[in-house]
Amino acid sequence: xxxxxxxxxNGLTIGSLYxxxxxxxxxxxGIIQLINFAHGEIFMIGxxxxxxxxxxxxxxxxxxxxxxxxxxxAVAAAVAVAVVMERIAYRPLRNAPRLAPxxxxxxxSVFLQELVRVGYNDPTLFISDANxxxxxxxxxKVVFPRVDxxxxxxxxxxxxxxxxxxxxxxxCLAISAIWLWYYINRTRSGRAMQAVSQDPDTARLxxxxxxxxxxxxxxxxxxxxxxxxxxxxxxxxxxxxKMGFIYGLKAFTAAVLGGIGNIQGAVVGGLVLxxxxxxxxxxxxxxxxxxxxWAFSILILVLVFRPQGIMGAKVVDRA
Amino acid sequence: xxxxxxxxRLAGPLALAGSVLLIVSGLLSWSxxxxxxxxxxxxxxxxxxVYAIVMGVIALLLALVAAxxxxxxxxxxxxxxxxxxxxxxxxxxxxxxxxxITHQTGGLINANEGVWIALVGGLLIAAAGYLRxxxxxLDPAEIALPAWLEIIVIALLxxxxxxxxxxxxxxxxxxxxxxxxxxxIGVTLTATRSNMASWVGGVTxxxxxxxxxxxxVVVLAFPFTQGGSEANLNIAxxxxxxxATALGLNIVVGLAGLxxxxxxxxxxxxxxxxxxMSYSAFATIGxxxxxLVVMLIGGLVSSILGLIIGSPTLRVSGDYLAIxxxxxxxxxxxxMFNLDGQSGPxxxxxxxxxxxxxxxxxxxxxxxxxxxxxxxxIPRAGNYxxxxxxxxVFVIIVFTHLNNSRIGRGWVAIREDERAAEAMGVNVxxxxxxxxxxxxxxxxxxxxxxxxxxxxVSPDSYIFLESAFLLAAVVLGGMGTVGGVLxxxxxxxxxxxxxxxxxxxxxxxxxxxxxxxxxxxxxxxIASKRRQLEFHDDDEELAExxxxxxxxxxx
Numbered sequence: 070x071x072x073x074x075x076x077x078x079n080g081l082t083i084g085s086l087y088x089x090x091x092x093x094x095x096x097x098x099g100i101i102q103l104i105n106f107a108h109g110e111i112f113m114i115g116x117x118x119x120x121x122x123x124x125x126x127x128x129x130x131x132x133x134x135x136x137x138x139x140x141x142x143a144v145a146a147a148v149a150v151a152v153v154m155e156r157i158a159y160r161p162l163r164n165a166p167r168l169a170p171x172x173x174x175x176x177x178s179v180f181l182q183e184l185v186r187v188g189y190n191d192p193t194l195f196i197s198d199a200n201x202x203x204x205x206x207x208x209x210k211v212v213f214p215r216v217d218x219x220x221x222x223x224x225x226x227x228x229x230x231x232x233x234x235x236x237x238x239x240x241c242l243a244i245s246a247i248w249l250w251y252y253i254n255r256t257r258s259g260r261a262m263q264a265v266s267q268d269p270d271t272a273r274l275x276x277x278x279x280x281x282x283x284x285x286x287x288x289x290x291x292x293x294x295x296x297x298x299x300x301x302x303x304x305x306x307x308x309x310x311k312m313g314f315i316y317g318l319k320a321f322t323a324a325v326l327g328g329i330g331n332i333q334g335a336v337v338g339g340l341v342l343x344x345x346x347x348x349x350x351x352x353x354x355x356x357x358x359x360x361x362x363w364a365f366s367i368l369i370l371v372l373v374f375r376p377q378g379i380m381g382a383k384v385v386d387r388a
Numbered sequence: 389x390x391x392x393x394x395x396x397r398l399a400g401p402l403a404l405a406g407s408v409l410l411i412v413s414g415l416l417s418w419s420x421x422x423x424x425x426x427x428x429x430x431x432x433x434x435x436x437x438v439y440a441i442v443m444g445v446i447a448l449l450l451a452l453v454a455a456x457x458x459x460x461x462x463x464x465x466x467x468x469x470x471x472x473x474x475x476x477x478x479x480x481x482x483x484x485x486x487x488x489i490t491h492q493t494g495g496l497i498n499a500n501e502g503v504w505i506a507l508v509g510g511l512l513i514a515a516a517g518y519l520r521x522x523x524x525x526l527d528p529a530e531i532a533l534p535a536w537l538e539i540i541v542i543a544l545l546x547x548x549x550x551x552x553x554x555x556x557x558x559x560x561x562x563x564x565x566x567x568x569x570x571x572x573i574g575v576t577l578t579a580t581r582s583n584m585a586s587w588v589g590g591v592t593x594x595x596x597x598x599x600x601x602x603x604x605v606v607v608l609a610f611p612f613t614q615g616g617s618e619a620n621l622n623i624a625x626x627x628x629x630x631x632a633t634a635l636g637l638n639i640v641v642g643l644a645g646l647x648x649x650x651x652x653x654x655x656x657x658x659x660x661x662x663x664x665m666s667y668s669a670f671a672t673i674g675x676x677x678x679x680l681v682v683m684l685i686g687g688l689v690s691s692i693l694g695l696i697i698g699s700p701t702l703r704v705s706g707d708y709l710a711i712x713x714x715x716x717x718x719x720x721x722x723x724m725f726n727l728d729g730q731s732g733p734x735x736x737x738x739x740x741x742x743x744x745x746x747x748x749x750x751x752x753x754x755x756x757x758x759x760x761x762x763x764x765x766i767p768r769a770g771n772y773x774x775x776x777x778x779x780x781v782f783v784i785i786v787f788t789h790l791n792n793s794r795i796g797r798g799w800v801a802i803r804e805d806e807r808a809a810e811a812m813g814v815n816v817x818x819x820x821x822x823x824x825x826x827x828x829x830x831x832x833x834x835x836x837x838x839x840x841x842x843x844x845v846s847p848d849s850y851i852f853l854e855s856a857f858l859l860a861a862v863v864l865g866g867m868g869t870v871g872g873v874l875x876x877x878x879x880x881x882x883x884x885x886x887x888x889x890x891x892x893x894x895x896x897x898x899x900x901x902x903x904x905x906x907x908x909x910x911x912x913x914i915a916s917k918r919r920q921l922e923f924h925d926d927d928e929e930l931a932e933x934x935x936x937x938x939x940x941x942x943x
Contacts, residue, residue: 104707158903162910167706168647169906172863175649175856176902183896314852318718321711358726365715365722372708373700
């Protein structure tokens with residue numbers, strides 16, 4: 070019994086990460102029916118933004134007061150990249166055939182990964198060797214800064230081990246979900262976003278600035294992904310340029326599982342996927358090496374048999 | 389560009405001046421330091437200077453069409469678009485050269501007058517292009533010269549192709565190579581934009597057999613021109629395997645319009661079949677059939693996988709299908725990792741892969757040895773080159789026949805509008821499955837050869853990035869065309885092989901190119917007219933020609 074409880078705790082932790090990233094897929098898809106394939110990279114950029122903030126402002130400092138600052142740094146980096154990406158890569162292709170933005174997204178994804186890999190400790194790339202803040206090379210794993218009180222010892226609740234970063238991750242998800250709910254349902258621009266997602270043309274006629282809403286959607290997704298990036302860094306204590314790919318794919322699975330376009334669905338889907346995965350590690354044949362295979366099989370099965378997901382989003386024709 | 393800014397009278401002289409400047413720049417010194425094949429000497433054009441002259445001559449030709457003795461050609465050739473493309477290419481070329489000089493010598497100060505003049509020339513040409521309005525022109529494909537002259541043109545073109553491939557393979561300086569390929573792409577685009585390529589297309593269509601024969605001869609002659617160089621033939625072999633796989637993907641993406649992001653898995657499945665059934669000491673299957681049987685099995689296994697992955701297409705399409713295939717590709721890779729005897733049954737030896745796969749041996753002809761044919765050494769890679777040529781010819785025949793058949797038209801119908809196709813009685817599901825299984829089997833066969841050529845297989849060669857590369861080859865070259873995909877595959881496989889010590893920035897450039905390409909020319913370098921229409925659906929003139937072509941094809 071303890072084992073099951075432990076796996077559920079682990080599942081909720083990893084699931085919270087998936088959920089935070091999945092929101093980004095779902096918000097954007099809900100509005101412009103675009104699978105933002107590069108969203109996983111935004112998650113990675115968030116983590117590196119946090120690391121950079123720490124290295125620039127307070128290298129070596131691990132006090133708790135650094136946490137809000139690195140979170141802000143992460144969110145700023147991720148939102149900036151996402152907004153620029155939307156502007157130069159997606160907006161010009163909004164009326165192009167559906168293949169075009171997907172291929173652009175793959176291009177952006179490769180570009181961002183490589184930019185971090187070769188450019189992190191050498192931002193001018195091959196022109197000169199400029200590295201004013203002594204950034205480490207990102208070609209291998211990079212150590213993520215610790216934060217006192219969050220990277221510390223784990224709690225033991227009667228046999229169930231509770232990691233501190235796990236609590237932080239789940240708390241991040243909870244706060245983000247509440248804020249998101251408030252934003253979507255209680256603010257003007259949140260309601261405008263709903264309107265655009267239902268009918269962009271009518272929304273435009275009603276005086277809603279559709280372009281701005283789309284950028285906002287990208288920014289919200291990026292902000293939550295950045296938070297996830299920080300949570301990931303604190304949990305695993307190191308980050309790398311490749312981390313966005315597999316997490317992006319899993320988060321997309323979560324978004325589809327919950328019903329893509331449906332924000333509550335993304336949160337539920339993320340948690341369900343996380344728990345399923347943890348249970349698969351323990352009880353499915355093959356164990357840990359096969360867990361990703363199970364996750365992707367779930368993705369395929371859901372897409373084939375219930376493309377609207379468990380929460381049932383609005384049925385989209387693309388499915 | 390507003391209509392007001394068009395000033396055709398100024399365009400002619402500007403274009404003339406620009407192209408002359410560009411040609412002259414080739415005779416001047418480009419750099420203070422003797423770099424990039426020594427571009428510092430005056431009146432002795434090498435590498436970059438020669439490319440500048442080539443571009444200048446083409447621009448001059450267009451300028452003479454725009455204003456001058458070749459004016460009557462302007463019925464068929466649109467100099468405005470041609471000049472724009474050529475001018476922009478030349479300007480980018482000059483700027484890139486400046487970057488190269490800065491990078492190589494450590495300062496912009498080392499750039500000499502030639503490169504600046506080339507930049508000015510390029511900008512003038514581009515300006516002339518934009519000052520002149522685009523004109524509607526007649527399709528030059530119809531202009532027929534005497535047959536013997538056209539055949540000479542074909543021979544020259546094909547010979548030029550061989551020479552270019554040869555020349556490009558010889559280049560060792562990465563900057564020179566990048567600039568060369570950039571120049572070639574620019575020239576190709578200029579030819580298509582200004583309609584010159586259409587005439588070449590017409591010539592090759594009229595003498596299709598001659599063209600095919602000439603191409604075939606050149607392709608077969610290629611290994612003999614390499615003087616026994618293993619490295620170059622190895623690159624050629626890799627290009628061919630990649631191209632065969634990309635052609636398979638082209639059936640799925642280009643014809644049927646089903647986006648597949650896990651296609652490398654089919655090549656991988658074929659390679660693993662080839663490896664596990666080989667005489668390698670690490671092979672895990674005891675049965676060792678002859679290679680042709682292995683090849684068929686490889687194709688079969690891949691097509692079964694294609695069937696499995698294709699079956700969701702009944703219910704899933706578009707973006708969702710892309711993700712399904714992406715997930716499938718990841719499942720394949722992870723499964724190959726896990727079938728290592730520890731986390732699963734022992735089949736693939738996991739991350740170690742299967743090594744020491746022996747060379748092929750056809751009836752005593754050992755592929756591992758250097759053979760002397762007609763006094764010229766054909767090394768190991770050369771032997772594989774010929775097998776791969778046979779394979780790719782087979783793939784191209786399958787592709788073109790499918791494309792021009794009822795099946796191919798069915799695929800195109802599905803791509804354009806699935807519901808309408810279904811209503812017209814097209815067996816949508818059957819054809820989709822056929823596209824997946826057929827394309828996959830081609831990739832699987834290529835995979836079995838790849839296993840022997842590389843002498844090893846491991847899961848690391850079948851990552852998502854490789855699928856992205858394949859897709860890029862199809863998209864960059866031109867979806868649904870054979871020539872385009874071959875060119876796309878050649879560029880994407882050849883450049884990275886040659887730019888090995890730019891290793892770190894290769895993928896960065898790749899990502900950038902994908903994005904730029906989708907914005908600038910989403911239909912690919914060589915586009916089928918129908919595809920082009922899809923991306924520029926407000927072009928009524930194009931729509932008309934497509935309809936006419938379709939009607940003629942249906943006759």
